Amino acid sequence: MSALDTFRHTRIPLAHGTGAIPAVGFGTLIPDREKGRAAIKKALEVGFLHLDAAEAYRNEDVVGDVIKEAIDNGVVRREDLFVTTKLWNNNHRPERVKPALEASLRRLRIDYADAYLIHTPFAFAPGDDQYPKGADGGPLYDKGITLLDTWRAMESLVDEGLAKVIGLSDVKLEAVKEIVANARIKPAIVQVESHPYLPEWELLEFCKANGVVLLAFAPLGHGMEPRVPDDPVLKTIAARIGETPAHVALAWAVQRGTAFLTTSTNPAHIRExxxxxxxxxxxxxxxxxxxxxxxxxxxxxxxxxxxxxxxRDNRK
Structure with a gap:
């Protein structure tokens, strides 16, 4: 394997000797099911071994179909794949956690999740409504449950072999510290928005000190303004080394010790x-x-x- 291949296939060790997560990952939040199917298939073909899914995306069955097809056709082996999925907010009650993961596994057509994350630290009212609303039109939160209550149920999933590791997502440093301090099985992964305009250095330093992998979504800024690839510092570096600003931002993510997720339906961009x-x-x-x-x-x-x-006009 060449030095370039080694870099692209960087794996970051996970806590408790539970393997390693590929640093370069592909996110599956693609609303159009057929475009999603083609994109995920292409991602596996070009070399991605880390797929990030979620019950909230409503397309785990598509991800599962592509995974099965790729394994059946010899494109990838299950043991080489790292598949993450996430517990949605309306399933935070402890008795709902295991059934939620089991349903995700059936849709994904796999026996275990390599990682199972609490999608957000906010508990919504339990039930089938993905986005329950209160009288004010805002989210209907479940005040009778804490993040730690949900975490205890997540730990049982590791005990039963349904998830290799568990983690948090869309969470602030204070909540990560609380779970790390009180958990029997500590988070292996924390997935948050992170890019050169939101480097999350304090969170990253805490994660490194506690054996937690920071997994960055929107590492290129999700095409929002101001656009990360248009940053003059990244453009100057890119011109000097003969790369694109996007490549500079993604390489920076890996070299500072994080994993990242990109999503695209464009075959050329997926490969790039x-x-x-x-x-x-x-x-x-x-x-x-x-x-x-x-x-x-x-x-x-x-x-x-x-x-x-x-x-942009609504940001504080």
Whole structure:
């Protein structure tokens, strides 16, 4: 395997000797089912071994069909794949956690999840309604359950072999600290929005100190304004080393010790997002010192439990 292949196939060890997560991952939040099917198939063909799914995406069955087809056709082996899925907010009650994962596994057509994450720290009213609403039109929260209550049920999934590791998503540092301090089985992964405009250095440092992998979504800013690939620091580095600004941002994510997820339905972009190359050490320092915008959150899910990228005029 060449040095480039080694970099693209970087794996980050997970806590408790439970294996390693491929740093370069593909997110499956693609609303159009046929486009999603084609994109996930292409991602596996070009070399992605890490697929990120969720019950909230309503397409785990599509992901499962592609996984089975790829395994049957010899494109990939199940033991080489890392499949993540997530517990949605309306299933936070402990008695609902295991049935939720079992349903996800049936849709994904796999026997276990490599990682199972609490999608957000917000518990919604239990039931079949994915987005229950209160009288004010906002989310109907379940005040009778805590994140730690849900976490205890998540730990049982590891005991039963239904999930290799468990983790958190769309969460702030304070909640991560609470779970790490009180958990019997500590989080192996924390998935949050992170990119050069939201580097989350404090969270990353805490995660590294506690053996937790930070998994970044929207590593290129999800096409929102201001666009991460248009940053002058990234563009200068890219021109100097003969890469694209997007490649610079993705390589930066891996080299600072995080895993990342990209999503695309464009076959060329899917391949480009996998075929990244390492940056020279000085470029990492340039990015850290040269990009002064470092608190631009593009997705408000950490405040409400409702995923959604924020129009520029509505950001605080």
């Amino acid at each position: 997002n996998f075929e990244i190359s390492p940056l020279p050490p000085e470029a990492l320092q340039e990015i850290r010192e040269g990009i002064t915008l470092n608190d631009l959150r593009l997705n408000d899910v950490v405040h409400t439990g409702l995923p959604g990228f924020i129009p």
